[in-house]
Amino acid sequence: MKQTQLYYALMLFFLVLCSCEDDIPLFPEENEFMSLSTKSSITLDENILQIQATMQKVDSTIPFFNRFKELYGNPLWQYAIPMGEEDERDISFFVPVYKDNTKKIINTIWFFDLVGDTLRYKTITRDNDSICYYQQDFVFDELSYNIFGDESTAKIKFEASPQTRSWVKEYYDCHYGIIQWGEVEVHKELYCKERTVWKQETVIDFTDNNPIIGGETPIIGGGGGGTPSPHDNKKLNASNWEQSIPEIKKKIEQLGCNIDTIPIALVTGCGSNARVIVDKETGKKRIEICYKLFDYEYEDQTSILYHEAYHCLHDKPLSNEDPMILDPPLLISMPIECENYLLKYVYFDCTNPQQFVAGDKIVSELYSPEYYQNEINAYKSERLVVPNVSTKYDAEREYMLWRYMLLGGHSSLMYNL
Numbered sequence: 186m187k188q189t190q191l192y193y194a195l196m197l198f199f200l201v202l203c204s205c206e207d208d209i210p211l212f213p214e215e216n217e218f219m220s221l222s223t224k225s226s227i228t229l230d231e232n233i234l235q236i237q238a239t240m241q242k243v244d245s246t247i248p249f250f251n252r253f254k255e256l257y258g259n260p261l262w263q264y265a266i267p268m269g270e271e272d273e274r275d276i277s278f279f280v281p282v283y284k285d286n287t288k289k290i291i292n293t294i295w296f297f298d299l300v301g302d303t304l305r306y307k308t309i310t311r312d313n314d315s316i317c318y319y320q321q322d323f324v325f326d327e328l329s330y331n332i333f334g335d336e337s338t339a340k341i342k343f344e345a346s347p348q349t350r351s352w353v354k355e356y357y358d359c360h361y362g363i364i365q366w367g368e369v370e371v372h373k374e375l376y377c378k379e380r381t382v383w384k385q386e387t388v389i390d391f392t393d394n395n396p397i398i399g400g401e402t403p404i405i406g407g408g409g410g411g412t413p414s415p416h417d418n419k420k421l422n423a424s425n426w427e428q429s430i431p432e433i434k435k436k437i438e439q440l441g442c443n444i445d446t447i448p449i450a451l452v453t454g455c456g457s458n459a460r461v462i463v464d465k466e467t468g469k470k471r472i473e474i475c476y477k478l479f480d481y482e483y484e485d486q487t488s489i490l491y492h493e494a495y496h497c498l499h500d501k502p503l504s505n506e507d508p509m510i511l512d513p514p515l516l517i518s519m520p521i522e523c524e525n526y527l528l529k530y531v532y533f534d535c536t537n538p539q540q541f542v543a544g545d546k547i548v549s550e551l552y553s554p555e556y557y558q559n560e561i562n563a564y565k566s567e568r569l570v571v572p573n574v575s576t577k578y579d580a581e582r583e584y585m586l587w588r589y590m591l592l593g594g595h596s597s598l599m600y601n602l
Contacts, residue, residue, distance in 0.1 A: 232276060233262055236297050238405040239304055240396075249396040256397065257293040257308065258284030264332050266324075268380050275300050275480065277380055281328040282308075289333040291325050298387050299404060300422070300479075305387035307399035319382045319454065323362060327376070340364060341376075381476045385453045387423075420483040426451055426474060433490060440570045442494035447472060458489050461496045470497045485578040488571035495563045501555050508550040509599060515548040523587055526580045548592065554600055557593030561586065 244250045261281045269276035282293040292311045297304060309316060311325045326339035335342070341362040359377040387399060401424070421429055430449050437444060448471045455475035463470050472493045478486055524542055532538035564586040574582075 230265070230267065232267075232299060233265055233278065235404055236278065236299070236304060236306075237262065239402060240306075242405060243396050243400070243402055247396055253308070253397050257282045257295075257310075260295050261332065264328060266328065266331075266378075268378060277383060279324060279328065279378075279383075281332060283332070288338045289329065289336050290338045291329045291332065294325065294328065296383050296386065298384050302404050303401065303422075304404045305384075305399070305401045305423075306396075307387045308397060309383070309386055313386070315382065315386060315453070319379060321379060321382050323376045324378055326362070327360060343376075381456070382454070385423075385476050420479075421474075421486050422479050423451070423476065426479075433487075436487060437491050437494045440491050442491060442498055444472070444494045444497055447494075447497050449474060451476075459493045461493050461500075472497065481578060482575045484571065485574050488567050488574050488578065488582075491571055492563045492567045495566050496559060499562060499566075500559045503553045503555045505553040505600070508552050509596075510550050511548060511599075515551070515595060517546050517548060517591060519546055520587065523584050526584045530577050530580060548595075551592060551596045551599055554593060554597045557589045557596055560589040561593060564589065 240250075259282065261283055264281050266279040267276055268279070276299050278297045278299075280295040280297065281291045282295050283291060284293070294309045295306065296309050297306045311322055313322075316322050316324075323341055326337070326341040327343050329337040329339035330341070330343045341364055344361045344363070359375050362374055362376045364372040387401075419429075419432075421433075433449070434444055450471060450473055452473045452475060455473060456477070457475055458478045458481065459475055460473050461470055462473055472490070474490075478489060481489065519542070527542050527545060528538050532541045535541055564582055568582060568586070
C-alpha cells in the first residue's frame, strides 16, 4: 500500500513538473528574432510590434542581435513599461533584458523613445552613471518585481497599485517601493520615473553607430495619419536644435528681442522647458534648453524661447536670492479654470488627481517680489507677441501667469513686513 501511495505521489509530482514545463516558455526558440516573454498572454502593444520590426531591419543591415544577447540577454517585450502619450505618438518603453545566469533580477534595460516617426534607443545597464546620479536605478528593481514578484532578488519590492502623477511628461507612473529586512518593513518611499533623464541617454553622439549600444532610425510602419503641421519640419528636437539656433535667434529678433550675443545650450538634468542662467562672477547670461522643450509644438517652442529671451533683456535684479520659508505654509484658493487645467493636462493620468491639485494649493516658500514681477512681465509680453500657440500651452501659460500674480502679491506683503 505504501509503495502504491509513493508511486502515485511521484506520478503527481512529475505531472505537475511537466505541466509547468509545457506551459508557454519564458523564451522562444533561438531562431526567432527578438525573444518574447510569453509568461503571460498579453497582446503586445502596436508600437512594440513596430519597434521589433524596426530593430529586425537594423539587424539585417548591421547584424548585432546575437552579440547583444550574448552580452545582455533576451528582451522581455511583454513586460515593457510604457511612459508618455501614445495617442500623440510621443512614448517611451522600458524593455527589461534578462540573462538567465542572473538570479531573478534585471540588470539591463533596452530603452526606446518613439517620437513621431523617429525611434531612438539605448542599452542601459544598472551601473549607468547618469541613471544612478538621478536616482533612477530603482527602475531595474521595479521591472524585476514586475516579472518575478516576491521571488525577485532585487533590493526593493513594489506595491501592486501604482500612485501615478505627471508634470508635463516629466514624472509618470510612481510606485511605493518597500525595503525589507527579513519580514520586517524598514523603509517605504514613493519612486517616480523621470522620463527626461532616460530620454537624454538616447542622444547618439557617442554611440559610434553601434546598435548594441544605441542609435536612431525611422520607425517601420510609422505615420499616424492626419495632416502634418506645416511647422513639423521646424520643430526643435535633440538632433536639430544646434543647427536651428541662427533661425531661432532671427525669429526672436523679429519679435523684438535681440539675443545675438547670448549663447544657447542644451543641458541635461533640467526639470523645466528652458531657463536663463546668470554667471555670478561676470553677470553674463545664457539660455539653457531642457529636453522637455522638445515635447512642445513648434509655435509653443518659439513662445517659450521668446519668454527666456525677454528675461535676458528685461529682468530686474532680485533683492534677495534665497526664498523665504513659510511656517506654517500658505494655503491659496484656486479658480476653477486653473483646477481644470491641472486636471486635464498635468494630473490627467493620476490615480487621485485631486490630491495633487490640493498639493498645488500649499505654498511652503516665497521668492522676492522682483522674481514674480519678472515672470509676470515675461508671460504678459509672450502672450501678446506670440498669441498663436497650442491649446495646451495657452492653458499652461495662463495658469502660470495667474499663479505668479497671486504669489507676487503675497511676496510683496511678506517681504515688506
